[in-house]
Amino acid sequence: MQVKLSDMKLGETGTIRSVKTENLHDMRILEMGFVQGEKITVTGFAPLGDPMEVRILDYSVSLRKSDSENILIQTGQQA
């Protein structure tokens, strides 16, 4: 199943399918490891539900909904 990263639940794991690459801001997110094929796990949400914390490669990073909406994740068995 393919979902937006922003729609994933706490503890869910998936594989990155695609990331927006329109501008410098997007490119930096990509370069920080949000590339197609990498595994990603949701590890937390801030008190108001945004930003979210994820584990990618071997580090933890938090990102805002405005960015996590642009990252598509493959979840479930096919991953």
Place this chain on the structure above:
Amino acid sequence: MNITVALTGNPNAGKTSLFNMLSGSRERVANYPGITVEKKIGHAQWNDNSLSFYDLPGTYSLSAVSAEEMVTSDFLTGRTGVSADVILFVTDSLALSRNLYLLTQVAESGKAVIAVLTKTREARANGKQIDLQKLSGLSGISFIDSAGRPPKVREQIFTAIVNAAKQEKKQSSAPDFYGKEDAAAIAKAQDTLQATGTTMHPAEIFMLLSGEPQTKKEILELWHNHAGLLYPEKGEEVLSALEKIAAQKASQNGYAESVRRRYAWIDSIVEQSVTLDKPNKKTLTSKMDKILMSRILGPVIFFGVFTVLFEAIYTWSTPLMGIIESGIALLQQGASALLSRLPMFHDLVVDGIIGGAGSVLVFLPQIIILFAFIAVLEESGYLSRASYLTDKFVSWSGLSGKSFVPMLSGFACSIPGIMAARTIPNRTARIATILTVPLVSCASRLPVYMLFISAFIQPVYGNAAAALTFLLMNSLGALLTLPVAWIIGKKFLQPSPTPFLLEMPEYRIPTLSSVYDRMAEAGWDFLKRAGTIIFIFSIIIWALSYFPRAQNATAAYQLEQSYLGQAGKFVQPLFSPMNFDWKTTIGIVAAFPARELLVSTLGILYESEATADEFSSLSGKLAAEKSHSPASAMALIVFFALSAQCMATLVTVRQETGSLRYAFALFFYMTALAWLLSWLTYVTLSSAGLG
């Protein structure tokens, strides 16, 4: 042999502690034009070689997204004139893969590269074993572990640097991540650039070649300023070369594909050289985050931590400030006795120089205490968590959770608050924070509030009204910070493409030496400022109140007819809508260097007794003479709550932003806002019959 070594790596990789370990003596080099990154250079002797270490700002990629990040690519490509012989790449073993990404780019620069692994002890504690030999063999770059006794590690690193510097230039060890066609296009673009006398890193060129139209546009915008700064003579030429490259047709493989290939290469190396003892072992950090970041306990701990921080800068600094104040008073007494025969010189030294610079020096304890806290919070990893917890509350304004500490510090004093904005990587957010922190009601506003509340509010309307006014004035500025930041960011600043991606580093215990370094650095920066610009301003302001001399006049008359007094009378019409008399407007002008000077100026003008009881005698006098109506008194308090009456703040803004423009902008917008709200207060209260 002289060897130039560039230290580079990701943010939080432990670059600064390695720099401190390697360099015996250090120096700080002036700011780069237009930005506030300071270059630090360390020196060391090894056998017959003198090594110079350049500490470059941490970055995630050599394709810069901000002027600050450009510094690192400038230096590694040799655009700044100084060229590194060896690059020392600092690699955080806790986030190995992401660190190796930058290394794949650094390796392409064609320079000798040595990698140093940091935090290997913590990695082992997390069950992560890194095989140095395999890592070195597979990547083609030699890795050195930084754990171990410092002299031994130093020896190992120095020897590797000297050997690498002596070797013949070798071909880049990194594989080709671009593909044949694109690599050729990059090489061709490099020729075009070199013809104009500049050069770019292959990754920079490829982003410009292959990016989407918006990406290309943003890179060109970044270079628009930068080319002029790097090449004052031929900036236009360089820019047109860049535009030519950007205009080329899209490449075979996009930039995203090159990023994917780099990570695929990294994954294969990491897989072979890193073993995890227990792959699903809970690390100490994840256990701590279970508590520190939990939905209920998290915010409670957060408030606890920042209450202590606020108490520290607000209350603990008081005795230290008292010591400085009495030291200054002693100095004034001493100078006064020495110079009693030279009246003008006496007043210049005692009131102008010692008094002026002294009134700024008292902020030193707050700055040092705040930076000790920031160092501990940042190094331990908690500051990132605090930003994460607060982000949503401020993100609508264009700021991020990183603005929280500067804003909070602003309640004690704007100067440490503005300096604390150094921790914000996004330039737009940083400038917007610097320009709004001074709105927050700082400690120096309190004497003004108290004088007018005790003269006009408390006697007539009672204690409850006085307390309410006090509370209202203390929060007014803070309530305005986010809306003002929103307007500044939206209307006046270029949006910065640096995303608000916030790394959550593993928790660690801060080292004493790094906390000390942060305190010393902030303290020195401030002292230098107090000793130069603020010192000169103090003398000018003093002279304006001292000249022209009136014969046999009272202190009140001397001030009234001085240049400062004349200026106060001159601006009086501007304040007549709020019914401020000339004494008040002289006070406003005289309070330009520091707002609490309003109290002492009014003290002189109303000839109140200069006794220990000066304060209550002055407020009594103001009340007796009915100098202000309640509406006018409230209007004056509001004006002082919001105006930029602080020379040291303006100087700090100039220093921290690297531009005089922002200091002027701050002064004018705050003064205009203060006037407007002051007038609204007056009009509202007068129509309610308090005029």
